[in-house]
Amino acid sequence: MPIEPLLLDSPELAAGLRAPIGAWFAANARDLPWRGPDRTAWGVLVSEVMLQQTPVVRVLPAWTDWMTWWPTPRDLAAASTADVLRAWGRLGYPRRALRLQECGRAIAELHDGVVPCDEAALLALPGVGAYTAAAVVAFAYGGRSVVLDTNVRRVLARTVTGTALPTPSLTVAEVRSAAALVPADPAEAALWAASSMELGALVCTARAPRCEACPVAELCAWRRAGYPVDAHVGRRRTQAWAGTDRQARGRVMALLREALEPVPRSAVEDLWTDRVQLDRCLDALVADGLAEVSGAEDQPRTYRLPAAAVS
DNA sequence: AACCCGGGGGG
DNA sequence: CCCCCAGGGTT
Numbered sequence: 001m002p003i004e005p006l007l008l009d010s011p012e013l014a015a016g017l018r019a020p021i022g023a024w025f026a027a028n029a030r031d032l033p034w035r036g037p038d039r040t041a042w043g044v045l046v047s048e049v050m051l052q053q054t055p056v057v058r059v060l061p062a063w064t065d066w067m068t069w070w071p072t073p074r075d076l077a078a079a080s081t082a083d084v085l086r087a088w089g090r091l092g093y094p095r096r097a098l099r100l101q102e103c104g105r106a107i108a109e110l111h112d113g114v115v116p117c118d119e120a121a122l123l124a125l126p127g128v129g130a131y132t133a134a135a136v137v138a139f140a141y142g143g144r145s146v147v148l149d150t151n152v153r154r155v156l157a158r159t160v161t162g163t164a165l166p167t168p169s170l171t172v173a174e175v176r177s178a179a180a181l182v183p184a185d186p187a188e189a190a191l192w193a194a195s196s197m198e199l200g201a202l203v204c205t206a207r208a209p210r211c212e213a214c215p216v217a218e219l220c221a222w223r224r225a226g227y228p229v230d231a232h233v234g235r236r237r238t239q240a241w242a243g244t245d246r247q248a249r250g251r252v253m254a255l256l257r258e259a260l261e262p263v264p265r266s267a268v269e270d271l272w273t274d275r276v277q278l279d280r281c282l283d284a285l286v287a288d289g290l291a292e293v294s295g296a297e298d299q300p301r302t303y304r305l306p307a308a309a310v311s
Numbered sequence: 312a313a314c315c316c317g318g319g320g321g322g
Numbered sequence: 323c324c325c326c327c328a329g330g331g332t333t
Binding site: 057241 | 312314315319320
């Protein structure tokens with residue numbers, strides 16, 4: 001039996017991937033709290049925002065606490081922003097926490113406290129982009145959408161395109177190709193979204209893929225081609241960390257989160273030697289709504305987390 | 312399209 | 323020590 005070349009966007013390829021990956025998912029899916037029969041759309045949305053650039057293992061405890069304190073969008077809308085930022089903890093990118101609270105307010109005011117099931121309405125919410133909107137449609141409501149995160153992109157790059165990794169940025173052609181693989185039936189589409197993403201997270205990993213455990217290893221274009229190396233190797237420059245504004249901001253936020261009283265400027269200055277950079281970061285944090293300054297011109301300034309919501 | 316935005320864990 | 327992680331917003 002000769003090996004047939006894989007045809008992009010072909011129904012045969014779609015079915016060949018979907019059935020085995022769906023079956024694999026049924027047996028191997030992680031038991032995550034935002035899945036499960038008692039899940040809420042709000043819980044799914046919260047998990048998706050937290051999972052933007054933060055690994056599952058770190059999200060788990062934060063999500064559990066968060067849902068205990070603010071089980072509905074209205075609960076979060078009414079919360080103190082300082083409490084929200086403290087609950088966010090060290091998940092990183094704390095502006096996501098602000099957007100999530102704004103999102104809770106928008107849902108309360110515009111959608112009667114109910115997370116929308118319409119993708120366009122979701123996309124209009126603060127902090128919700130193309131991925132998160134599609135994910136809520138699929139995972140919260142079992143609807144049909146094109147869920148294309150870093151995991152799915154990698155799975156498709158390997159199985160369909162035959163490259164080790166997807167391109168650094170999402171392309172229009174890639175979205176179209178992924179959309180063509182999504183089954184018409186909403187329930188099957190939702191299963192495809194969940195299973196292809198889970199395969200990328202557990203088996204078809206970026207660093208050391210476990211092809212021996214992959215349900216579609218025999219179909220995989222990358223494997224068939226002999227695992228060619230990434231075309232973009234060496235071109236992916238990792239973001240600097242030491243000495244950056246992001247590190248400085250992170251230190252300030254960590255200090256403010258742990259403080260029970262407004263922090264005197266002297267304590268903030270102890271965090272960072274470059275005074276110009278520190279002031280730039282403090283101004284930016286205030287402008288972002290992540291910090292507040294108090295104290296008159298002739299008095300020592302203090303810094304703290306925002307007590308109330310921004311606007 | 313390019314850049315900015317945290318933080319930590321695993322190879 | 324490098325790389326990656328269920329991205330989004332701004333310019």
